[in-house]
Amino acid sequence: MMSDSSDTGKIADADWVEWLVAFNDLSRGFIEDAAIDPLYGDDPRRQSAMLAIAARAFTLFRSALTLLQQGEQLGFRILVRGIVECAMHMEAACSRPEYLQILLDDDKASRISRGKAFQKIAVNLTEEANRRLQQFVMGDGTKLQSLNLGDFSKGSDFPRYHHIYREISADAEHVTWTSLCRHPQELADRIHLEIDPELTDFEIFDTISIMALAGMTCVKHLRESLGVTQNEVAFSALGHRYIELYRSGIREFRDSDDEN
Numbered sequence: 001m002m003s004d005s006s007d008t009g010k011i012a013d014a015d016w017v018e019w020l021v022a023f024n025d026l027s028r029g030f031i032e033d034a035a036i037d038p039l040y041g042d043d044p045r046r047q048s049a050m051l052a053i054a055a056r057a058f059t060l061f062r063s064a065l066t067l068l069q070q071g072e073q074l075g076f077r078i079l080v081r082g083i084v085e086c087a088m089h090m091e092a093a094c095s096r097p098e099y100l101q102i103l104l105d106d107d108k109a110s111r112i113s114r115g116k117a118f119q120k121i122a123v124n125l126t127e128e129a130n131r132r133l134q135q136f137v138m139g140d141g142t143k144l145q146s147l148n149l150g151d152f153s154k155g156s157d158f159p160r161y162h163h164i165y166r167e168i169s170a171d172a173e174h175v176t177w178t179s180l181c182r183h184p185q186e187l188a189d190r191i192h193l194e195i196d197p198e199l200t201d202f203e204i205f206d207t208i209s210i211m212a213l214a215g216m217t218c219v220k221h222l223r224e225s226l227g228v229t230q231n232e233v234a235f236s237a238l239g240h241r242y243i244e245l246y247r248s249g250i251r252e253f254r255d256s257d258d259e260n
Helices: 005-011 015-031 032-036 044-069 073-095 099-121 127-138 149-153 162-174 200-226 234-258
Strands: 184-186 189-194
Touching: 005 189, 015 044, 015 200, 044 073, 044 099, 044 127, 073 200, 099 127, 099 184, 127 234, 149 162, 162 184, 184 200, 200 234
Parallel strands: none
Antiparallel strands: 184 189
16 A cells, blocks of 8 residues: 555656656556456456556556656657557546447457458468358458547547547658658758657657546546545545646746747
8 A cells, every 4th residue: 555645745746757757656556456356347348448458558658658768759659659549448448338349349350351361361271271261251240340549539528639649640650751751850961860859849748748647547437447545645646736737838838939
């Protein structure tokens, strides 16, 4: 059990990176006891999925924080996309009764699609293996639902998630013209190819703040789902400090824009 009194004092004075470190250190303690022996309620599979989403988010959070501390900003931004994705899934798991079925359908559709792609190159299969593969890719005739994160964002309390998720996809995660243009740096006498280009100040702020919000969202929804109340003081302190840091950052950028 963590000590609320010592933790909240550190959180109150933290800046962004210290906040992320505190969240990374404390996050498992916000749900740990319940995760070890969860009360699954009426829908054990959905609850299991939520616990797994949180575990994935914690792994990505720790990895992203490590990259940020090492100054690898682009790699950091790419990993944050996955944390935002986890938050969007956690929201959907909590608010949409059809979420789990869509998740299962989408996974099955993906496996069938991969099976069809494999079928085109699998020229040396035995007759029996080929028969089984054909049977698998034909499916059972059930119409499968596809998972679209954009649909999850409709009616969400955090529409900013989907916007930043797509921004990171376009300018960092995927190979696009926008993402490629980050690397050539024009100098006075030459073009320098930067392997790990730096983000702008606003991109750093935007990425760190959405990472923090996504982490808090995952923990908040899971705590509510599991009925967890332990360590509420420390969790609330993180939330209040997040709001202070975010508002302060927005004010600084607005003041800078006014000056320019």
